[in-house]
Amino acid sequence: MTMAPNQRSADDPGLGDAVLLQRISAGDRDAFGELYDRFSRPLYATALHILRDAAEAEDVIHDAFVAVWEKAAAFDAQRGSAFAWIVALVRNRAIDRVRSRSTHDRLLAASAPADLGYGADGTSGDVVTEVAAREDARAVRTAFASLPADQQEALRLVFFGGLTQEEIARSLNEPLGTVKARIRRAMHKLRDLLTSRP
Amino acid sequence: MIDERNQELASLYALELLAGDERSRFERELARNADLGRLVAELRAAAAELAHTASPAEPPAALRGRILASVAQKTSAPATGSLAVTATTPRRAGALFPWVLAAGFALGTVWFGARYVGTRAQADQLAQQMALADVALKSARLQIETEQLIGSRVAADFANFKATADRARDLAELKISALTSMLKNSPHALAVAVWDPRRDEGVFTVEKLPPNAADQRYELWLIDSKPVSAGIFAVAPDGHAKISFRPTAQVKDVTKFAVSREKNDGLPSHTAPSEVVMLSE
Numbered sequence: 369m370t371m372a373p374n375q376r377s378a379d380d381p382g383l384g385d386a387v388l389l390q391r392i393s394a395g396d397r398d399a400f401g402e403l404y405d406r407f408s409r410p411l412y413a414t415a416l417h418i419l420r421d422a423a424e425a426e427d428v429i430h431d432a433f434v435a436v437w438e439k440a441a442a443f444d445a446q447r448g449s450a451f452a453w454i455v456a457l458v459r460n461r462a463i464d465r466v467r468s469r470s471t472h473d474r475l476l477a478a479s480a481p482a483d484l485g486y487g488a489d490g491t492s493g494d495v496v497t498e499v500a501a502r503e504d505a506r507a508v509r510t511a512f513a514s515l516p517a518d519q520q521e522a523l524r525l526v527f528f529g530g531l532t533q534e535e536i537a538r539s540l541n542e543p544l545g546t547v548k549a550r551i552r553r554a555m556h557k558l559r560d561l562l563t564s565r566p
Numbered sequence: 567m568i569d570e571r572n573q574e575l576a577s578l579y580a581l582e583l584l585a586g587d588e589r590s591r592f593e594r595e596l597a598r599n600a601d602l603g604r605l606v607a608e609l610r611a612a613a614a615e616l617a618h619t620a621s622p623a624e625p626p627a628a629l630r631g632r633i634l635a636s637v638a639q640k641t642s643a644p645a646t647g648s649l650a651v652t653a654t655t656p657r658r659a660g661a662l663f664p665w666v667l668a669a670g671f672a673l674g675t676v677w678f679g680a681r682y683v684g685t686r687a688q689a690d691q692l693a694q695q696m697a698l699a700d701v702a703l704k705s706a707r708l709q710i711e712t713e714q715l716i717g718s719r720v721a722a723d724f725a726n727f728k729a730t731a732d733r734a735r736d737l738a739e740l741k742i743s744a745l746t747s748m749l750k751n752s753p754h755a756l757a758v759a760v761w762d763p764r765r766d767e768g769v770f771t772v773e774k775l776p777p778n779a780a781d782q783r784y785e786l787w788l789i790d791s792k793p794v795s796a797g798i799f800a801v802a803p804d805g806h807a808k809i810s811f812r813p814t815a816q817v818k819d820v821t822k823f824a825v826s827r828e829k830n831d832g833l834p835s836h837t838a839p840s841e842v843v844m845l846s847e
Contacts, residue, residue, distance in 0.1 A: 401630070404633065409623075409625065412623055412629075413620040413621060413623040414617040426625070447607055449611040451614050452611045452613065456614070508616070511615075527581070532585075552573055
């Protein structure tokens with residue numbers, strides 16, 4: 369496992385995650401349990417949001433964590449955070465399942481913001497009740513909500529819908545170039561907002 | 567400094583939206599550009615945070631145990647490369663040793679050959695079973711899809727039939743009456759009243775009725791045990807009028823319809839007709 373040269377301070381949770389993965393790669397089951405406790409909620413919520421099926425979401429989380437156990441040594445902190453690595457494991461599995469259901473067209477049709485659990489203003493209908501749940505989640509939601517509505521929509525279609533660039537352009541009825549530029553602006557703004565949080 | 571094009575590609579790459587040649591080209595650029603690598607790592611981290619925007623959901627309590635059990639099972643599986651061999655046969659020196667060695671080799675060859683043939687047969691049998699299972703699975707899937715298709719068609723047919731039946735029932739309950747003229751100066755005036763007793767509403771159409779004078783209005787009547795007004799109406803210069811109507815008072819069993827000529831007194835309806843000019847059979 370490679371540690372990022374620009375790894376943040378010792379109390380940085382990102383650093384702790386990487387250390388956990390290092391311990392997991394050495395067969396430390398306690399570290400594995402701790403990693404599960406840290407990440408399982410947002411990961412399960414993501415899988416459920418993509419799949420809309422609790423049993424399938426559970427299977428995806430199971431398979432992804434088993435993959436974490438088996439491949440922890442392959443984690444490369446140079447390429448991103450531990451959380452990002454595991455989110456990718458979950459998201460890819462969930463999207464693969466959605467595609468294999470042959471219901472991708474239905475997903476496209478159901479990609480309207482309201483159907484993805486968000487109100488027309490682009491914010492989650494449950495935001496208010498979730499504020500106290502987790503500080504991290506609140507910061508992310510706040511940052512996300514500060515993006516323009518069209519940028520939020522594009523990111524949701526990518527992240528939860530698993531759509532390609534072309535599918536997003538078709539779904540939004542926008543030129544491909546516009547969609548790409550929108551995603552770039554959204555991603556850079558989101559990164560700036562999240563890295564500047566205290 | 568990372569140009570705008572690479573910033574865009576980095577964003578798309580972080581979201582796993584690049585594919586094919588575009589992805590390969592970007593990865594080559596990524597391999598030689600450390601700044602770009604850092605940007606991608608940051609964007610990946612930001613993208614992963616989107617997981618926190620999903621509606622919160624608690625994983626099932628049993629999931630943790632299930633995962634830990636799977637991991638424990640993998641950990642406790644016997645290692646494949648740890649075969650221990652212990653020599654139990656005492657060494658014998660002398661002329662017999664080569665023969666013993668050759669015999670052992672021959673026996674070993676026969677034994678491994680037999681194992682190979684047996685294993686091969688088992689593998690073939692297993693492959694056949696898997697092929698059969700695959701066929702059975704495909705057949706079951708096909709059957710399910712067929713049943714679903716038939717089910718959806720039956721449901722659609724039923725919905726169509728129900729809609730047709732509902733419409734037929736509605737039509738059967740409608741009361742349709744033709745009204746003929748009682749006016750000597752316009753004997754060809756003809757009107758049709760369609761009455762829906764379930765909704766207490768109807769549509770009235772009249773042709774070739776003389777346009778009302780400025781100080782007059784026509785009024786439609788529903789005849790129950792007594793006449794009940796359905797409101798006044800005006801006729802166009804070509805003698806045509808079409809109105810949707812509701813009775814101004816409750817009616818039980820409408821048997822006839824009538825049109826009267828009333829004085830234009832500004833009232834929307836009257837309690838009894840003045841001069842009946844059209845009447846249904």
